Amino acid sequence: MHFMQALQRAWTGNNSLVCVGLDPEPAKFPAHLQGRPDAVFEFCSAIIDATADLACSFKPQIAHFAALRAEDALERLIAHIHARHPGIPVILDAKRGDIGSTAQHYVTEAFERYGADAVTLNPYLGRDSVQPFLDRADKGVILLCHTSNPGAADLQDLDVGGKPLYQHVAQIIARDWNTHGNCALVTGATWPEQLAEVRTLVGEVPLLVPGIGAQGGDVEAVVRHGRTATGTGLMISSSRAILYAGKGEDFAQAARQAAQELRDSINRYRS
Numbered sequence: 001m002h003f004m005q006a007l008q009r010a011w012t013g014n015n016s017l018v019c020v021g022l023d024p025e026p027a028k029f030p031a032h033l034q035g036r037p038d039a040v041f042e043f044c045s046a047i048i049d050a051t052a053d054l055a056c057s058f059k060p061q062i063a064h065f066a067a068l069r070a071e072d073a074l075e076r077l078i079a080h081i082h083a084r085h086p087g088i089p090v091i092l093d094a095k096r097g098d099i100g101s102t103a104q105h106y107v108t109e110a111f112e113r114y115g116a117d118a119v120t121l122n123p124y125l126g127r128d129s130v131q132p133f134l135d136r137a138d139k140g141v142i143l144l145c146h147t148s149n150p151g152a153a154d155l156q157d158l159d160v161g162g163k164p165l166y167q168h169v170a171q172i173i174a175r176d177w178n179t180h181g182n183c184a185l186v187t188g189a190t191w192p193e194q195l196a197e198v199r200t201l202v203g204e205v206p207l208l209v210p211g212i213g214a215q216g217g218d219v220e221a222v223v224r225h226g227r228t229a230t231g232t233g234l235m236i237s238s239s240r241a242i243l244y245a246g247k248g249e250d251f252a253q254a255a256r257q258a259a260q261e262l263r264d265s266i267n268r269y270r271s
């Protein structure tokens, strides 16, 4: 199934705009998993199984796995999501971007090796650097527009010909790059005014919104500024606040509760 179609169905089927981020940090795992050889898989798969019916997508962050030499666990986790929770799309958060010939290898990495449904990309090398991804009409291409970190303003807010750079990025992608309708944009929850500007500029293009939870973004502002006319259009991602909601043997249940609370609080502002 195409990423955009799967996302639409998950928004509706699970009545959820929550994207569960998978950012494993073994030092934060509960004691009974510490030191176990397959702890990353055991931890993340338990979180996945506990939250799949509450999520519109999962978003594993690749550096968290690569730094642990746990790429094989990432491959197995994505296969696990497809097998056990078919229809919930997987976004590989890799923020790739490089010259065309190298980009082709990143395409193979994301979609063939890992079996992801979508990938995050840095658009700042220009269109040719992401064209091999754009050509995959069945896959989601999620491009950084206005990121959640404090330094986002350093470059992304610079005035370029009368408007900030991130607004050019939003317009160019929505108008010129989205020929297959497979593009989405990253807009951080910590910058609600910029989020509203992006929504105005891009129509119905979906927005991936990190920065809720551990980074302190405001759920109400995100939903009110970012939702589309149908009350969807958002993948509101949270990693640490869900993953590490509990520290005991019932950590997956605690994660479920955190995801449910986030879903419910988002849904209060959707209509």
Ligand SMILES: O=C(O)c1cc(=O)[nH]c(=O)n1[C@@H]1O[C@H](COP(=O)(O)O)[C@@H](O)[C@H]1O
Binding pocket: 021, 023, 061, 093, 095, 120, 146, 147, 148, 149, 186, 187, 188, 210, 211, 212, 213, 214, 215, 237, 238, 239, 240, 241
């Ligand atoms: O592309 C991303 O997912 C991303 C973009 C951005 O602007 N800010 C941002 O925090 N992220 C990612 O979203 C996740 C946020 O994690 P939490 O702050 O724990 O919810 C991390 O994996 C970040 O790498």
